[in-house]
Amino acid sequence: MLFTNYQRNDSSAKTNRESEFGFLDRSARPEIERVRQFLETLAMGYPEEELAELVTRVRSGNDTHFKSSIFELVLHAFLVRLGYTLRPHPELPNGSKARPDFHVIAPSGEEFYLEAVLASADDDTDPAAEARIGSTLDALAKASHANFMVAVEHEGVPDTQPSGKRLLTAALRWLDSLDPDEVQAEIDRDGLYSAPTFSWGHEEWQVLLRAIPLKPERRGNARTLIGLLDGGAGLIDEWTPIRDAIKFKGSKYGHLDKPLLVAVNFGSFHLDRIDELQALFGQEQYVLAVGKPEKEPRLKRAPNGAWFGKSGPQARCVSGAWLFNDLTAYSLASRRHTIYFNPWATNPLPEALKTMPHAVANEREMQWHPGSTLSDVLGLPGDWPEDG
Structure with missing residues (x-):
């Protein structure tokens, strides 16, 4: 469905100008064959009415379309294997012409909308x-x-x-x-x-x-x-693209009848919790007491996060942010993910999502909790695809 069925004999390395799909489709390396087979397996479980459109985007030769399609495919498979039911591109009762990627029903019966988006520090490159x-x-x-x-x-x-x-x-x-x-x-x-x-x-x-x-x-x-x-190391901060992606998705659908979970796949090796918190709650900055050199600078957050701005809490229709660190077709077994619950959400996220790695604000602290990993749920060994 996704890849061409033919005998491959080219094991050369990927060139920088070669598309992600082009390399995956022609490489004869055993580890690349494992990636192809696994993605084909995931595609077999994707909603039939949307599969043709997904395949078109995967095979387009456009790396952005490829990465976003694989991201949606992985999110769908991950949730389905945890017992969730997903319906793609649901119509919204508020009359909006825009449609989220999925309407999701948790095993508990709780419902929410899921939107997937890519973010990168290289969005403005020449x-x-x-x-x-x-x-x-x-x-x-x-x-x-x-x-x-x-x-x-x-x-x-x-x-x-x-x-x-x-x-x-x-x-x-x-x-x-x-x-x-x-x-x-x-x-x-x-x-x-x-x-x-x-x-x-x-x-x-x-x-x-x-x-x-x-x-x-x-x-x-x-x-x-x-x-x-x-x-691009050091050129652009790691948190602004995540913040902007969440704010954009939060303004896209108007008032919603259900929680909205925005899944962001950020393409960087260096994303850490500090960047994630800055994207959601504002940039860390030191404040000096003018005229009082004896006072120690204090750390506070600028009002420039996705969920907290100059007027206080904002983007309250975004009930949570599901953040992934550089998830690719090759890194499914090794990349981390965290769901951040918006403490000011108009529609709080289902409690069922707390079985995944998640973070919840407790008074003035953020607490992180472990949960189901991608490798566990997708059944992949830690060094996949090198190890079959």
């Missing part, structure tokens, strides 16, 4: 600059080293095309100077961020490579040089 960056990083993706892979971080944008050949030559020369066993010992002792780094730049674009030693049994057999890729 497509031409991104193409130049992607072309350059392809030189790393298509190469390999006997003893190392690299974590890649980059920021800024180039006005002209950087040389992928020069970047690769410099990177390989640097890796050749390192001892993988010594680097691994440093990482084991002090963590990944203690690994040696190498910087390379072109105009306003800066690249930071961090050496990741291969396991002894994998040395000499790596298919690509890139182990981790994170772009």
Whole structure:
């Protein structure tokens, strides 16, 4: 349904200009085959009347359409396996022409609407600059080293095309100077961020490579040089795109008769609880007492969150935010998720949702609680898809 049925023999690495679907559909790697098979299984359980439209978006070649479709597919499967019933794109009794992604009925009989949205710190990037960056990083993706892979971080944008050949030559020369066993010992002792780094730049674009030693049994057999890729580090804060996505969805449907849960998939390795709280309740800031240098600065929140603004509580129709950290077709077994309950919601979320990882405000504190993980509910081992 989702992918082409043919014999695959191309095991090369994904290029930066290749679409997510294009790579998944042509790769012969065993781990990619596991991803394809699992997504096909999820699609078989998707509502039949909506499946054709979902398949069209998955196969469109547009990465945003692909990611949003996979996100909706995973949300549907996760809730169904927990005993929820989902009906796609319900008509709203308030007459709004807009329709949420799902009307959901919990096993307890409680009902709510579910809306899924992607958020990214790269929403305002220059497509031409991104193409130049992607072309350059392809030189790393298509190469390999006997003893190392690299974590890649980059920021800024180039006005002209950087040389992928020069970047690769410099990177390989640097890796050749390192001892993988010594680097691994440093990482084991002090963590990944203690690994040696190498910087390379072109105009306003800066690249930071961090050496990741291969396991002894994998040395000499790596298919690509890139182990981790994170772009735009430090350019845009991690919480504003989440806040804006929630505020937009909160204003889309008007007054609702049921709670609205907005699921946000934020594409970043670095999203943490501080970012999540800032997105919902406002940015952390230190306040100084003018003329009283002896007083310690105090920490408070600016009134610029999705749920709390200058006039106090707002977006009260958004009953909760279900936040995911960089959920992709490949990371279903390892990514975390948390449902935040809006303390000022007009229609409170069903209590049944508290079986999932969730956070609830208690007086002036936020308390986090564990719950059903994606890997547990979807039946995936922790190192899937590497391990079948």
